[in-house]
Amino acid sequence: MSKEFEIAREFEVDASPEEVWDAITTGTGGWLWPSEFEPREGGAGPFGSTIVNWDPPHRFTVRSEDVGFPTQSLNQLDHTIEPREEGRSAWVRYVHSGIFTDDWDNQYDGASKHTDFYLHTLREYVTHFAGRPVAFATLNGPEASTAADAFAAVGRALGLADDTAGGARIQARGPEGRPLDAVVDFRNPYFIGLRTDHALIRFFGRNHWGAPVGISVHDFAPDADAKHNELAWQNWLNGVFNA
Missing domain, CATH: 3.30.530.20 (START domain)
Structure with a gap:
């Protein structure tokens, strides 16, 4: 209704x-x-x-x-x-x-x-980052990322401890295992936000509402490549769920 x-x-x-x-x-x-x-x-x-x-x-x-x-x-x-x-x-x-x-x-x-x-x-x-040119990429996880515990798996794959909270400075595990120096600018059971010197990387636990986990990348680096970011993080997300 x-x-x-x-x-x-x-x-x-x-x-x-x-x-x-x-x-x-x-x-x-x-x-x-x-x-x-x-x-x-x-x-x-x-x-x-x-x-x-x-x-x-x-x-x-x-x-x-x-x-x-x-x-x-x-x-x-x-x-x-x-x-x-x-x-x-x-x-x-x-x-x-x-x-x-x-x-x-x-x-x-x-x-x-x-x-x-x-x-x-x-x-x-x-x-x-106000006013800076940006390369934007967005992507969704595979069907397995709709599972009830899928977003917890994303946090573990990034290398976050269960008690890592907003404001923490971390070295996350990014695509191809490369370290990613970042601030956890937002974290709750539904979303994770990472801020690096050149990007905002957002993780969406949409599995809580019956949809796949999603990622968006707002990259402000001078040489940012949106397609490269999309492919790299898609491979990373597929790897989390062995897709």
Whole structure:
């Protein structure tokens, strides 16, 4: 049965309102996936969406009434950005709303938990990598990565102890066994975020919602190669599950 939902978050970030606006609306793949917006009210956005509010750098709303997913019929993302500390930082209110048409509890739980991770990644991006060119790659694990304990296996493959928490500096085991000096910038049972000097590497435990484990790589190195990153991490993820 169809039912409305709303997921609201507020946070402060050490970046100007203009930097936050650019991060949200330019869609380079620096913290989310690449996307394009026609910069005006009524303009076109990704996935058949329409821009409802375009008031830089204060208000941005994008709405889709033809989402294209069997479990959702309406989707809206609303961002309000206010200056703090004479414009040197920003306060952001984010509201994700819409209608789920099936599997409401599971869909809402997944969307809510993903929201926290995505917005954390936004803060990491504007704090450490804002405005830098990026090579974006994303990939999913094999069918075996939908198992209930799949994400725990990802943590072990990275070399993380069970008690390794956010803020820890580690040397992870990356593709082809090479060491990866990183900060664990986010960790809970559903997601892991690693930040290196040149990249944000995100691990998604989507097995908790019946989907494969996923990885995205936001690489800001001058010689970054998105396809190479995709293939390297795909092989790594397949190896975790002997696929």
